[in-house]
Amino acid sequence: MSPQLKPFAERIIEHPTPHDVEAADRAFERLDALDPERAGFDAARLAAARSDTRLQPLLRATFANSPYLAALAAREPSLLADLSDRDPESMMRDILDGVGRAGLAETAAPAMSRALRRAKGRAALLIALADLGGVWPLEQVTGAITALADACVEAALCFLLRAEAARGRFVLPEGDARPTEGSGLFVLAMGKMGAGELNYSSDIDLIVLYEPDPARLGKGVEPWDIFPRLTRSLAQMLQERTADGYVFRTDLRLRPDPSSSPVALSVEAAILYYETMAQNWERAAMIKARAAAGDLAAGERFLAAIAPFIWRKHLDFAAISDIQSIKRQIHAHKGHGRIAVAGHDIKVGRGGIREIEFFAQTQQLISGGRDPRLRVPTTVGALHALVETGRIGAAVADELAAAYRFLRTVEHRLQMIEDAQTQRLPASDAGLLHVAHFCGFPDLAAFSDRLVATMRTVQDHYADLFADAPSLAGPGGNLVFTGTDPDPGTIETLQRLGFATPETAMEVVRRWHTGRFRATRTARARELLTDLVPAVLTAIGGTSAPDAALLNFDRFLGQLPSGVQFLSLLRSNPGLLRLLARIMGTAPSLAEALGRNVRMFDYLLEPGTVDLADPVTAGAHINRELSMAESYEDILNAVRRFANDRRFHIGVELLDGRLDVHGVGRALSLVAEMAITHLLPAAAAELARRHGRVGEAGMAVIALGRLGGRQLTFGSDLDLVFVYDDRGAERQSDGASELAIGPYFTRLSQRLISAITTLTQEGRLYEVDMRLRPSGNSGAVAVPLSAYAGYMRSDAWTWEIMAATRGRTIAGPPSLRQAVDDVLAEVVRRPHDIDDLRGQVASMRARIEKTHGTTDPWSVKQVRGGLVDLEFTVQFLMLAHGAAHPGIVTGNVGEAISRLTDAGLLAPETGTALADAHLVLQTVVGLLRLCHGGGFREEAASPDFQALLARLLGVGSLDAARVRLEEAQACVSGVYESIVGRADSADLNPTRRTE
Numbered sequence: 001m002s003p004q005l006k007p008f009a010e011r012i013i014e015h016p017t018p019h020d021v022e023a024a025d026r027a028f029e030r031l032d033a034l035d036p037e038r039a040g041f042d043a044a045r046l047a048a049a050r051s052d053t054r055l056q057p058l059l060r061a062t063f064a065n066s067p068y069l070a071a072l073a074a075r076e077p078s079l080l081a082d083l084s085d086r087d088p089e090s091m092m093r094d095i096l097d098g099v100g101r102a103g104l105a106e107t108a109a110p111a112m113s114r115a116l117r118r119a120k121g122r123a124a125l126l127i128a129l130a131d132l133g134g135v136w137p138l139e140q141v142t143g144a145i146t147a148l149a150d151a152c153v154e155a156a157l158c159f160l161l162r163a164e165a166a167r168g169r170f171v172l173p174e175g176d177a178r179p180t181e182g183s184g185l186f187v188l189a190m191g192k193m194g195a196g197e198l199n200y201s202s203d204i205d206l207i208v209l210y211e212p213d214p215a216r217l218g219k220g221v222e223p224w225d226i227f228p229r230l231t232r233s234l235a236q237m238l239q240e241r242t243a244d245g246y247v248f249r250t251d252l253r254l255r256p257d258p259s260s261s262p263v264a265l266s267v268e269a270a271i272l273y274y275e276t277m278a279q280n281w282e283r284a285a286m287i288k289a290r291a292a293a294g295d296l297a298a299g300e301r302f303l304a305a306i307a308p309f310i311w312r313k314h315l316d317f318a319a320i321s322d323i324q325s326i327k328r329q330i331h332a333h334k335g336h337g338r339i340a341v342a343g344h345d346i347k348v349g350r351g352g353i354r355e356i357e358f359f360a361q362t363q364q365l366i367s368g369g370r371d372p373r374l375r376v377p378t379t380v381g382a383l384h385a386l387v388e389t390g391r392i393g394a395a396v397a398d399e400l401a402a403a404y405r406f407l408r409t410v411e412h413r414l415q416m417i418e419d420a421q422t423q424r425l426p427a428s429d430a431g432l433l434h435v436a437h438f439c440g441f442p443d444l445a446a447f448s449d450r451l452v453a454t455m456r457t458v459q460d461h462y463a464d465l466f467a468d469a470p471s472l473a474g475p476g477g478n479l480v481f482t483g484t485d486p487d488p489g490t491i492e493t494l495q496r497l498g499f500a501t502p503e504t505a506m507e508v509v510r511r512w513h514t515g516r517f518r519a520t521r522t523a524r525a526r527e528l529l530t531d532l533v534p535a536v537l538t539a540i541g542g543t544s545a546p547d548a549a550l551l552n553f554d555r556f557l558g559q560l561p562s563g564v565q566f567l568s569l570l571r572s573n574p575g576l577l578r579l580l581a582r583i584m585g586t587a588p589s590l591a592e593a594l595g596r597n598v599r600m601f602d603y604l605l606e607p608g609t610v611d612l613a614d615p616v617t618a619g620a621h622i623n624r625e626l627s628m629a630e631s632y633e634d635i636l637n638a639v640r641r642f643a644n645d646r647r648f649h650i651g652v653e654l655l656d657g658r659l660d661v662h663g664v665g666r667a668l669s670l671v672a673e674m675a676i677t678h679l680l681p682a683a684a685a686e687l688a689r690r691h692g693r694v695g696e697a698g699m700a701v702i703a704l705g706r707l708g709g710r711q712l713t714f715g716s717d718l719d720l721v722f723v724y725d726d727r728g729a730e731r732q733s734d735g736a737s738e739l740a741i742g743p744y745f746t747r748l749s750q751r752l753i754s755a756i757t758t759l760t761q762e763g764r765l766y767e768v769d770m771r772l773r774p775s776g777n778s779g780a781v782a783v784p785l786s787a788y789a790g791y792m793r794s795d796a797w798t799w800e801i802m803a804a805t806r807g808r809t810i811a812g813p814p815s816l817r818q819a820v821d822d823v824l825a826e827v828v829r830r831p832h833d834i835d836d837l838r839g840q841v842a843s844m845r846a847r848i849e850k851t852h853g854t855t856d857p858w859s860v861k862q863v864r865g866g867l868v869d870l871e872f873t874v875q876f877l878m879l880a881h882g883a884a885h886p887g888i889v890t891g892n893v894g895e896a897i898s899r900l901t902d903a904g905l906l907a908p909e910t911g912t913a914l915a916d917a918h919l920v921l922q923t924v925v926g927l928l929r930l931c932h933g934g935g936f937r938e939e940a941a942s943p944d945f946q947a948l949l950a951r952l953l954g955v956g957s958l959d960a961a962r963v964r965l966e967e968a969q970a971c972v973s974g975v976y977e978s979i980v981g982r983a984d985s986a987d988l989n990p991t992r993r994t995e
Contacts, residue, residue: 008083008091009054013134016413018064019437027063027070034077045081052084058133065438068419072125079122088130092144095123096151103155104162104178112159113237116152117244123148128200128416131409138405139380141412145198146189152247153187153206154180154293156237160230161185164218169226171216184214185227185264186299189292190254190285195377199408201415201422203249207289208234208264211298224262231264249421254285257514267302274309277515279526281482284361286310287368288377311369339455341448342432345488346407346414347423348478351455353411355462356404359383362465363391379404396461403454410451413438424488479534481509497541498942504547508554509533519563528567532577536570539578543585544931544942552584552591559598566601579604582655586931586945589714590651593644596763603649612650612659612667615674621646622674635682636755639675640762646671651714651930657951661923662894668712673810675765676701676718676756680811683751691744692735699724699745699782700812700820701752704772708806709891711922714930717767718756721774721807722749725816726784745782753781772803785816789823796827798840802875804828806891828889829882841876842983845869845976857966858936860925865969867921869976870914874900876980881905894918914975917968923952924965938962 018024031050036043049055059080063070073080082091102115127144130136136144161179164170172179180186190205192198208231210223217223235250252263256273274282287310291299339350347353360382368374373389376382383397383404411423413435426432429444436447477493486506494502512529515521520529536553543549560566570577584591594600610617625638650667653659659667680701684693705719706712724745733739739747756765773779774791783791792804807824809817845868852862861867874896881903882889888899897918901911928936931945938958941949946958953961 005087005089007085008088008130008133008135009049009052009085011088011133011135012054012058014132014440015058016061016065016132016440017437017442018061019434020064021060023067023070024060024064027073028060030070030074031077031080034074039077041078041081045084046077049081049084055083058129062129062132065413065434066128066416066418069125069128069416072121076122076125079125083129088126088135091126092123092147095119095126096147099148099151099155103158106159107162109159109163109237112156113240113242114244116156116237116247117242120148120152120247121245124200124419128412131200131412132416138408139196139378142192142197142199142408145200145202146193146196149193149198149204149248150189150292152238153189153204153234154178156234156247157185157187157230157293160233160237164226164230169218169221171218173216180294180296182297183216183295184211184223184298185230186210186294186296186302187292188299188303189290191288193292194288194290195379196290197378197408199415200412201419203251203421204238205251205254206292207255207270208252208294209267209270209299209302210264211267211295211301223266227264228262235263254282257516259511259514260516267298267305270302271305274306277521278309279482279513280365283310283365284358284482287361287364287375290377311372311375313369339452339459341425341451342429343425343427344451344455345424346410346451346455348480348487348489349455351457351459351462353404353407353423355458356383356400356407359400359462359465360386367391399457400461403458406450406454407458410435410439479537481506481513481533494537494541497537498543498546499537499541499550500547505537505550508550509537511554512557517558517560517563519557519560519566522564525563525567528564528571532567532571535574535577536581539581540585542942542944543581544940544945545585545588546942548588549581549585549591552588552595553581555595556584556591556598559595561598569605576604579652579656582944582948583652586942586948587651587655588933589930590648590655593648593763597641597644600645600648603645603652610649612646612653613663613670615670618646618670618674622678626678632682632686633760635679636758636760637762639678639755640760640765643671643675643765644763647714654926654930655948657948661919661926661952664926665706665709665711665713665922668714668716669707669710672707672712672718672766673703676720676752677811679755680752683755684748687744687748687751688735690735690737691739691747692733694733694741694744695728695730696813697725697728697730697741697745698813698816699748700809700816702807702820702824703810704803704807705769706806707810708808709893711892711894713926715933716929717769719769719772719803721770721772721788722752722782723785723788723812723816723820724748724782725813725819726786727819742780742782742784746780749782772800774800785819785823788820792823792827798837799844801827801879802841802872805875805878805889808891825886825889828879829886831883832879834880837876837880838980839983841872842980845872845980846983857962857969858924858928858938860921860928860965863969865917865971865973865976867925870918870921870972873914873972873976873979877905894922910975913971917971920953920964920968921972924949924961927952 028050031046034041036046059073063073079091099116099119102112102119106112106115123144127136127141130144131138131141158179161170161183162172165172165179170183173181186209188194188207188209190207192202193204193206198204208227210227212223214223217226231252235252238247239250240246252258255261255263255265256270256278261269286306289303291303345352357379360379363386364374364376364382367389371389374382374385376385380401383392383401386392387394387397414420414422414425417434417438425435432447433444436444439447441447441450477496478487478489479493480487480490486503490506491502494505499505512520513526515526520526537550540546540549540553557563570580583594612618622639622642625642626635629635629638647668650659650664650671654661654664680699684699700723702708702721702723703719704721706716707718722745724741726741731741733741733744753768753770756768758764770781771777773781774783774788774796792800796804804824805828809820848862848868849864854863857863859866871893874893877900878889878896885903885905888896888903888905890896890899894915897906897911897915900906901908901915906914927949941958946961949961950957953964955961955964
């Protein structure tokens with residue numbers, strides 16, 4: 001009798017080591033307690049099997065190791081009864097035949113569902129026992145699981161097509177043909193199912209396609225309507241958990257572009273995708289593709305059509321590099337790289353199953369187009385084909401094949417315990433001992449030694465593959481973005497790089513490779529991207545907020561019109577990549593600007609070529625933007641483009657250390673001045689179209705605060721005051737709709753404010769703060785010159801005079817600007833009672849501190865010794881001594897310190913210390929505004945930001961930067977107290993108006 005025809009019991013050659021003997025006893029007790037009539041089995045035959053000494057050791061060891069198999073035995077006692085006198089092959093055929101009959105006979109979904117699940121349970125028990133007893137070798141075990149999956153998919157498909165026929169939506173073939181024959185609908189089995197290598201608790205990877213114009217659809221039924229719905233029903237029927245369990249977890253994500261395509265798609269769409277957008281890892285996946293169910297002839301036609309995509313006869317070096325990168329993304333070790341048994345993933349971990357599969361597949365992809373002998377779907381078969389074609393030695397293939405069989409056996413034992421889809425070994429010694437026993441080892445040490453030796457063998461051969469190619473793995477770990485399931489090693493690597501949500505990061509990178517962006521649509525662009533991804537992720541991981549930075553980079557990449565030139569540039573210029581990553585993660589406002597307008601990237605290519613504080617070049621820039629403007633809206637957008645471009649350029653220069661904080665202040669202030677200078681006449685012209693003009697009268701714009709002092713920072717508001725000329729006789733506009741002079745310039749002011757603040761398609765320019773105008777928010781928006789001069793000379797409060805020290809006109813008619821500047825110079829240079837002034841300044845500072853005081857040194861403005869203290873000190877000295885020393889008055893704090901020192905009003909050592917402290921404070925506040933917006937937490941500072949701040953302050957670390965900042969604040973606080981003094985917080989009287 002052929003060994004294949006002998007009864008199961010006669011062919012048992014091994015069994016696991018029993019782990020939990022009491023569990024085995026309980027399992028036998030459950031079998032003994034079964035009611036033959038209710039359970040539907042022959043009691044005599046089960047008793048015979050139960051007492052069969054050939055079966056006893058295997059059953060006991062099985063039940064002692066697997067609660068899942070013990071439960072299946074109690075559900076399928078008739079299968080146990082057959083083991084003594086039936087061969088497993090015929091038993092398996094009966095199961096498969098029963099599945100096929102159900103697909104052709106059942107009419108109700110619940111009955112079909114139960115038939116499939118009962119068949120799965122019987123087959124799972126039979127296959128497990130054949131595996132554990134050494135009755136079938138690994139290839140026969142995986143082949144039987146695959147045959148069951150094929151049969152279940154086909155039967156479910158037949159049932160669903162019959163149900164559609166009953167609704168008139170599908171026409172069944174005549175005679176005995178299966179419903180699927182000639183339907184045009186077919187199912188490709190992918191991965192292990194396609195290769196006939198399904199593991200014990202495997203998902204099944206399917207692609208469902210249909211040919212155009214299927215002949216047997218009902219009248220008016222469209223394939224894109226019926227087949228996706230049928231596919232969803234197929235997946236539900238296979239994977240839904242019921243009281244009878246499930247059949248197979250079903251994964252449809254290997255289809256073309258799964259995030260945007262239907263679950264079933266046409267052959268034409270699939271072929272177009274594979275010929276134009278598919279990636280090399282999808283070619284690797286297609287090596288194992290097989291028509292497994294449905295219209296098999298249609299499936300074979302499709303596979304023949306895409307064979308040139310899978311098996312390319314000619315590959316350029318870039319394509320070969322990309323194929324190699326599939327392997328190079330994994331962190332490979334030669335020799336004694338760390339392999340831990342506890343918690344190790346035997347599929348994707350070091351020395352695991354995936355390394356063996358990739359070892360074969362990468363070489364198949366490179367050479368299979370020219371040598372058909374390599375077109376083998378099975379892993380072991382591919383290894384032998386590599387030997388046959390002279391690409392590897394026989395010893396290498398034998399060692400890897402033995403390792404593959406052993407690791408797959410361990411994988412099966414892990415999954416048999418509780419029917420869990422897992423490849424990860426337990427982390428505890430108790431759990432590992434259980435697996436060791438189930439694999440037939442007497443103790444954990446023997447199992448561990450064999451496993452480590454096996455994985456080291458795989459690891460060494462794998463590391464030898466493409467040994468000369470530079471690694472694409474991340475620092476200390478994998479960066480694998482192929483396939484559909486997240487690679488655990490990649491998740492760990494991304495976490496180490498600083499990503500808080502690594503799964504999201506993986507999805508972003510996968511989206512790049514789909515070719516959905518214009519920049520990654522070509523194969524060459526995607527090949528370049530594969531090489532760049534580790535460097536991109538490493539650079540982004542060092543920023544303040546890696547997750548947000550990656551999304552910013554993703555947005556930027558999505559806006560690029562093409563990718564090859566850009567990606568080639570990044571690959572050849574690591575410094576440019578680091579700068580781009582710094583922008584994306586460290587300066588959100590710059591990243592947002594770059595994402596909106598990719599042409600700003602040009603500024604990264606020619607750094608330092610423009611003097612950003614030069615009025616001539618800035619004027620030429622804004623005039624270029626305005627030269628094409630044909631409407632008022634065009635002007636608003638042109639000015640915004642100019643401002644956005646310049647601010648982006650300034651931010652880049654600061655981040656890259658080519659512009660200091662003083663240069664940043666001057667350059668940003670020039671941008672604002674240029675914008676207002678060009679918006680004011682445009683707003684006036686718009687107003688004049690309806691209301692005309694008021695003779696020669698015009699309006700001046702006064703800049704106060706940071707803009708007045710030419711010390712704007714990123715995100716600064718503009719402190720503005722509008723003064724119009726009332727010196728002429730005209731009091732009415734001359735347009736079709738006349739306005740009195742006051743309402744006229746009020747409307748002009750409002751129109752200008754709107755021109756500055758309105759959000760257009762090019763963004764927003766600035767927020768405007770009008771609280772420094774006479775009488776604050778309750779005062780008129782535009783003030784006549786006569787009223788402004790009178791107010792400032794007689795009614796202004798001390799704080800308004802202090803603010804005026806930084807006032808200057810930036811737009812308007814020259815004569816009006818001169819008149820306003822004269823008023824400002826007059827009020828800040830007139831004599832003051834110094835003691836009275838000192839008391840008012842101290843009282844004002846105390847009131848501010850009571851409301852906004854803080855001890856956080858990073859709150860650079862309000863903390864003691866911060867910018868408010870420094871500005872109050874300088875403004876007090878200018879007001880106290882401006883009459884005697886008119887040259888000391890200037891809106892720029894740094895320049896004022898220098899002038900006060902030169903005039904002898906600050907001791908040289910005090911002036912030097914104060915100037916140094918001012919530089920530190922301005923540097924910190926400027927960088928925080930650019931990189932952190934409204935708030936900063938030291939513990940959240942990225943390495944990149946820490947290094948940038950330390951470099952700008954001339955120190956070596958963030959801790960040293962904080963010390964430098966606190967020293968500067970102590971210096972300012974000391975100078976403030978020695979010159980102004982702290983007011984008694986119990987006596988905070990309102991600051992008096994100036995005399």
